Amino acid sequence: MSLLAEDTAAADLGLRWKPGFRALGPAFLTELRPTPLPDPPYWVGHSEAAARLLGLPADWRQSEGTLAALTGNLPVAGTLPFATVYSGHQFGVWAGQLGDGRAIMLGETEGGLEVQLKGAGRTPYSRGADGRAVLRSSIREFLCSEAMHGLGIPTTRALCVTGSDARVYREMPETAAVVTRVAPSFIRFGHFEHFSASQRDAELRALADYVIDRYYPDCRSTSRFNGNAYAAFLEAVSERTAALLAQWQAVGFCHGVMNTDNMSILGLTIDYGPFQFLDGFDPRHICNHSDTSGRYAFNQQPNVAYWNLFCLAQALLPLIGDQEIAVAALESYKTVFPREFESRMRAKLGLAEPAEGDRALIEGVLKLMAAEKVDYTIFWRRLSQHMAGGNAEPVRDLFLDRAGFDAWLLSFSERHAQLPRAQAADLMLRSNPKYVLRNHLGQQAIEAASQKDFSAVATLLALLETPFEEHPGADAYAGFPPDWASTIEISCSS
Numbered sequence: 199m200s201l202l203a204e205d206t207a208a209a210d211l212g213l214r215w216k217p218g219f220r221a222l223g224p225a226f227l228t229e230l231r232p233t234p235l236p237d238p239p240y241w242v243g244h245s246e247a248a249a250r251l252l253g254l255p256a257d258w259r260q261s262e263g264t265l266a267a268l269t270g271n272l273p274v275a276g277t278l279p280f281a282t283v284y285s286g287h288q289f290g291v292w293a294g295q296l297g298d299g300r301a302i303m304l305g306e307t308e309g310g311l312e313v314q315l316k317g318a319g320r321t322p323y324s325r326g327a328d329g330r331a332v333l334r335s336s337i338r339e340f341l342c343s344e345a346m347h348g349l350g351i352p353t354t355r356a357l358c359v360t361g362s363d364a365r366v367y368r369e370m371p372e373t374a375a376v377v378t379r380v381a382p383s384f385i386r387f388g389h390f391e392h393f394s395a396s397q398r399d400a401e402l403r404a405l406a407d408y409v410i411d412r413y414y415p416d417c418r419s420t421s422r423f424n425g426n427a428y429a430a431f432l433e434a435v436s437e438r439t440a441a442l443l444a445q446w447q448a449v450g451f452c453h454g455v456m457n458t459d460n461m462s463i464l465g466l467t468i469d470y471g472p473f474q475f476l477d478g479f480d481p482r483h484i485c486n487h488s489d490t491s492g493r494y495a496f497n498q499q500p501n502v503a504y505w506n507l508f509c510l511a512q513a514l515l516p517l518i519g520d521q522e523i524a525v526a527a528l529e530s531y532k533t534v535f536p537r538e539f540e541s542r543m544r545a546k547l548g549l550a551e552p553a554e555g556d557r558a559l560i561e562g563v564l565k566l567m568a569a570e571k572v573d574y575t576i577f578w579r580r581l582s583q584h585m586a587g588g589n590a591e592p593v594r595d596l597f598l599d600r601a602g603f604d605a606w607l608l609s610f611s612e613r614h615a616q617l618p619r620a621q622a623a624d625l626m627l628r629s630n631p632k633y634v635l636r637n638h639l640g641q642q643a644i645e646a647a648s649q650k651d652f653s654a655v656a657t658l659l660a661l662l663e664t665p666f667e668e669h670p671g672a673d674a675y676a677g678f679p680p681d682w683a684s685t686i687e688i689s690c691s692s
């Protein structure tokens with residue numbers, strides 16, 4: 199019997215729904231409803247861009263029941279919510295079954311977007327935890343999802359955050375919040391690992407076929423790997439992941455929890471927990487306070503992604519059928535990542551076309567920055583402004599080693615000597631954001647929101663949606679982090 203059969207009231211979001219992932223059947227998910235929060239919900243933040251993406255009506259927040267429905271307090275008309283099962287490797291160790299312990303899928307829209315409520319209550323996969331998310335981590339996830347999109351980086355999106363005064367206990371009492379997330383698919387490497395590790399080959403095949411048919415149809419007609427569609431799929435995921443990692447490294451984004459259950463099969467950034475945009479450039483920066491060994495340090499990320507892809511390859515092995523082919527399907531990661539990374543870094547340097555010596559130019563400036571932990575975002579933006587006609591002094595001022603910087607700047611200028619400066623400046627200003635979601639900015643918005651002032655969430659969102667624009671009057675959001683920023687400790691607790 200339908201879970202909705204007994205509903206007397208449901209909110210109509212004005213969306214049409216289709217079975218999507220749910221059609222895979224009960225081996226993959228458990229149907230259940232979100233658990234209502236005891237205290238009335240309120241809006242904390244919302245993204246009109248995500249609303250347009252979903253095809254919501256212009257007055258979507260005004261329609262009756264929407265706030266309650268997106269907090270999990272009222273069913274959404276036409277949906278049969280569920281939680282999915284996955285497993286994964288956490289911090290390099292097999293963790294066994296995990297699953298959506300607090301993310302509940304409402305369903306998939308006719309437009310092909312899945313909608314999830316993160317923090318909407320316990321599921322059979324909660325493993326003793328409370329199924330909730332706290333306000334601070336929900337604001338961070340909401341803002342960063344939309345910020346990544348603004349930066350042009352593939353990501354799950356966030357429609358809104360709703361809050362409630364309901365208590366949630368972490369290290370201390372906090373309040374609950376729910377993020378409405380949106381993505382073409384929330385399937386992770388861990389979904390494949392789950393069925394492979396438990397030797398359920400039929401389910402593994404059904405899942406792979408579903409993902410290939412929906413998201414990687416070209417793999418069916420591959421001429422590579424003796425026409426092995428599963429190997430072609432693995433290669434395609436490797437390449438998307440490589441391209442994603444290149445973007446993370448170029449923008450200075452540290453994910454913090456690159457477990458295989460937090461790796462999207464579509465190459466999207468997923469699970470915004472202890473992430474951080476670098477302040478000073480420190481390649482070994484560890485953003486997750488719980489990551490004591492530095493497994494997920496900034497400069498480890500490309501290798502970790504490859505390690506995670508290896509886990510995916512292992513999971514797909516029963517389908518691929520040949521170890522050598524599986525390993526071969528991972529190979530392109532090693533060429534796509536450096537190629538994409540160099541291309542992104544060249545764009546940051548205003549270089550549309552490659553030339554010999556570019557790698558040295560990139561490595562040279564990163565080395566100088568690392569030596570003095572120069573602010574990563576500010577450096578690139580000031581360099582862009584210099585290219586756009588500004589004086590070199592503001593860039594120079596970032597370095598104590600003036601001679602070292604001057605030598606680099608000379609080779610940079612020589613590289614640009616024959617190139618049109620306006621075009622280079624334009625490329626740089628489109629590649630080097632002025633605004634990123636630094637920890638302290640998120641923290642200020644969180645502190646205001648916890649006093650029920652949600653204006654800072656909205657202000658930050660507006661800047662982060664178009665981070666390459668100047669936004670006159672908002673320079674305070676583009677400055678150096680205050681001293682207290684380095685004392686912010688963000689851990690897995692969320």
Ligand SMILES: Nc1ncnc2c1ncn2[C@@H]1O[C@H](COP(=O)(O)OP(=O)(O)OP(=O)(O)O)[C@@H](O)[C@H]1O
Pocket residue numbers: 296297298299300301316323324325327328329330331455459460468469470471690692
């Ligand atoms: N408060 C909680 N209640 C129930 N399950 C939780 C809770 N926090 C984390 N989990 C579960 O623990 C596992 C690992 O958590 P992790 O922090 O990677 O994910 P998450 O932030 O909950 O969600 P997602 O990856 O969907 O963004 C997942 O199975 C997750 O659902």
Ligand SMILES: [Mg+2]
Pocket residue numbers: 459460469
């Ligand atoms: Mg997760």
